[in-house]
Amino acid sequence: MNRMKRVIKTSLVGVLTNLILVAFKAFVGLVSGSISIISDALNNLSDAISSIVTIVGMLLAGKKPDKKHPYGYGKIEHVSALTVGIIILGTGISLLVESAQKIIEPELAKFDVPMLIIITAGIFIKFLLGRFTKKRGEELNSDSLVASGSDALFDVLVSTATLVGALITFIFNITIDGWLGLIISALVIKTAVEIIMDSVSSIIGERVDSDLSFKIKKAVSRNKEVLGAYDLTLHQYGPERIIGSIHIEVEDKLTAREIHLLTRKISEQIFEKFGVILTIGIYATNTEKTEYAEIKQKIEKLIKKYPSILQMHGYYVDSEKKLISFDLVFDFKEKETSKLIEEIREKIAEEYPKYTVNIVLDTDFSD
Numbered sequence: 133m134n135r136m137k138r139v140i141k142t143s144l145v146g147v148l149t150n151l152i153l154v155a156f157k158a159f160v161g162l163v164s165g166s167i168s169i170i171s172d173a174l175n176n177l178s179d180a181i182s183s184i185v186t187i188v189g190m191l192l193a194g195k196k197p198d199k200k201h202p203y204g205y206g207k208i209e210h211v212s213a214l215t216v217g218i219i220i221l222g223t224g225i226s227l228l229v230e231s232a233q234k235i236i237e238p239e240l241a242k243f244d245v246p247m248l249i250i251i252t253a254g255i256f257i258k259f260l261l262g263r264f265t266k267k268r269g270e271e272l273n274s275d276s277l278v279a280s281g282s283d284a285l286f287d288v289l290v291s292t293a294t295l296v297g298a299l300i301t302f303i304f305n306i307t308i309d310g311w312l313g314l315i316i317s318a319l320v321i322k323t324a325v326e327i328i329m330d331s332v333s334s335i336i337g338e339r340v341d342s343d344l345s346f347k348i349k350k351a352v353s354r355n356k357e358v359l360g361a362y363d364l365t366l367h368q369y370g371p372e373r374i375i376g377s378i379h380i381e382v383e384d385k386l387t388a389r390e391i392h393l394l395t396r397k398i399s400e401q402i403f404e405k406f407g408v409i410l411t412i413g414i415y416a417t418n419t420e421k422t423e424y425a426e427i428k429q430k431i432e433k434l435i436k437k438y439p440s441i442l443q444m445h446g447y448y449v450d451s452e453k454k455l456i457s458f459d460l461v462f463d464f465k466e467k468e469t470s471k472l473i474e475e476i477r478e479k480i481a482e483e484y485p486k487y488t489v490n491i492v493l494d495t496d497f498s499d
């Protein structure tokens with residue numbers, strides 16, 4: 133909660149600063165008749181709007197889960213980002229059209245010294261705002277703050293270009309206004325498209341950060357009863373709520389009581405360390421290794437011939453049921469997984485006709 137309040141406070145500073153900049157720049161742009169300055173003002177206005185939408189998104193995202201939305205409202209942040217992207221795209225396109233008109237029918241903008249001072253002051257203010265927002269964003273681990281800080285620093289360059297354009301007009305009485313407007317509007321459109329693509333990608337659901345998945349697997353494997361950790365899935369519902377599952381390999385002589393204690397312990401460790409709610413599935417491994425080890429070696433050798441197989445795990449031989457079972461993880465690029473699985477199954481069955489072979493196809497969810 134405290135973190136959220138600080139993020140919102142920082143965003144509000146950005147909103148206010150941007151609105152002030154918009155007012156001054158819009159004034160200078162309209163009085164002088166410069167499309168690039170008006171574009172710059174609208175660029176700042178879209179920043180203010182996006183900060184407002186981010187704040188609203190965060191407030192909604194912080195809402196407690198309820199019966200209809202038991203995973204909470206964290207994903208609403210992506211929806212608000214998408215909305216912002218669409219608003220900015222609209223702004224960018226209308227600026228592009230206006231700038232093109234200014235190129236076709238150039239008008240010389242009229243600047244005076246106070247206007248140039250206002251533009252210069254605007255650049256300094258935006259620079260300070262960008263640095264402040266980025267630093268706060270890093271401190272608070274907020275991607276949206278860091279992004280808007282970087283955006284503000286980039287806008288410093290944009291505003292500097294408008295200043296250069298204004299100076300050229302002021303000193304030499306020639307104009308590059310339309311062209312500057314065109315470049316700025318193209319940048320605005322680029323930002324919008326990036327925001328839209330990022331938010332859509334998050335809504336679809338992305339592969340989890342490999343740093344986090346490695347750390348979780350390592351922490352799980354640190355328990356001495358765990359012989360292997362596989363099939364980690366993680367679902368993210370906003371920055372503070374991650375739910376997932378993992379399969380662990382344990383010796384088949386463990387009792388339900390021992391497994392109960394172990395899985396409870398792991399769940400607690402992972403929640404404490406990473407704030408992740410983890411469900412744990414069990415794979416047994418043969419405690420008596422003698423004859424099964426030999427079969428396993430053969431299978432491993434066979435599987436090495438298939439470069440698209442990333443991993444084999446969960447190998448178990450049930451001597452009563454005469455059943456060999458294991459899981460295979462394929463590279464997403466492999467399109468013929470079921471055909472290959474059938475091929476492997478047949479090869480093993482040929483060699484060990486007494487056994488039934490059961491191969492499970494796993495998805496490469498995480499690194």
Ligand SMILES: [Zn+2]
Binds near residue numbers: 363445446459
């Ligand atoms: Zn598996």
